[in-house]
Amino acid sequence: MENSHTFLYFAYGSNLLKERLQLKNPSAMIHCVGSLKDYKLVFGNHKGLASDRWHGGVATVEHSPCDEVWGVVWRMNMSDLESLDSQENVRLGAYSPVEVSVKTQDQELYCRTYIMNSCVYAPPSPQYLKVIVMGAEQNGLPKDYQDKLRAIKTNKYEGPLPMMTELERALRRAKERASHCRVARWGYLVFQDPAKSWQNVRQLKKRKRAPDTLLEANAGTDVAQLTINTCTLASRMPSRQDPCNCGRSQPVAVSL
Incomplete structure (x- = not known):
């Protein structure tokens, strides 16, 4: 999965958005985009316990012949592995890290990703889905896949989300940095x-x-x-x- 200092991580949910992933994992750098064959994207909660962070179902993948999930392959330092596991609540048993084969434009890569345990289906909040769509747009995922993401029904939650406030601050900082682009x-x-x-x-x-x-x-x-x-x-x-x-x-x- 790269070398002793870095690893490849396949993101398909909110971590499609660079600013979201880098909140706690600053080493993340885009490697490429790719797809996970014979899987589909679904939303739910571990054992039906609603997400306090996103107030709705969160993304996971499950086996589904002939389907595919598009995402981003990030190269990350091993120093961020513990933080990434923590974000995915691995110690609590919500997600399990797995190695998957991701098909890219010219090769297949073995990457770390996360799959939810004991998933009980539930629609995502509009805010959570928005972050996923922003990440798909940011990284140029196929247009038809972006359209499928936008068509996903949400739970219409309209309350506050501290995570969105933090992310919006990060996005503002990113825009300020972009004003000094190359x-x-x-x-x-x-x-x-x-x-x-x-x-x-x-x-x-x-x-x-x-x-x-x-x-x-x-x-x-x-x-x-x-x-x-x-x-x-x-x-x-x-x-x-x-x-x-x-x-x-x-x-x-x-x-x-």
Whole structure:
């Protein structure tokens, strides 16, 4: 399952969402997406005991010929294994860790996952299902599978969920970090602080590494590619000059 320092974990429920998984497991890094053949996704509670965390049924998988469950394979440090087991209530017997074969685009991987014991079926809360759908969207699971997730009926719970409050804070922090994201190929962004960005550009120019393109964007910008003018931001710069001295428009690949 990788090596003595890391392991592969197949997530299919709320841990599809990176920010959810990293709340207690900061080492988690996406490895790929994949599917678990001859299984189906179901919702329920261990011995019928409702989840205090999610106020409804939570996800598990069960054998079902010809079905499949899509999910995300995460690479994690062994140091997070105890935390992951704790999240899945392994010591309480709610879930059991198992090794499964996950089919990816070009190979099969043996991964750790968790299956609920003594599952009593119950619909999920809208909030829990929302987290799963967000994770599926975030990681580009097949559209038809995303549609199936959205069609799942919930218990319509509308009360407060401390877990959602914590997760929303994590998502806000992630958006703030995304405001300092990277630009592929041309390799430079300008965000929020033109003055500081101008200083950075000047330092790059001194080292003869001036960027081809200067870009300003907001966290959450929903684009994969932009074409901008290098002078667009210049009017907000202290010197009011074209910082790249080219005055041309360039295609910029943006990773948000």
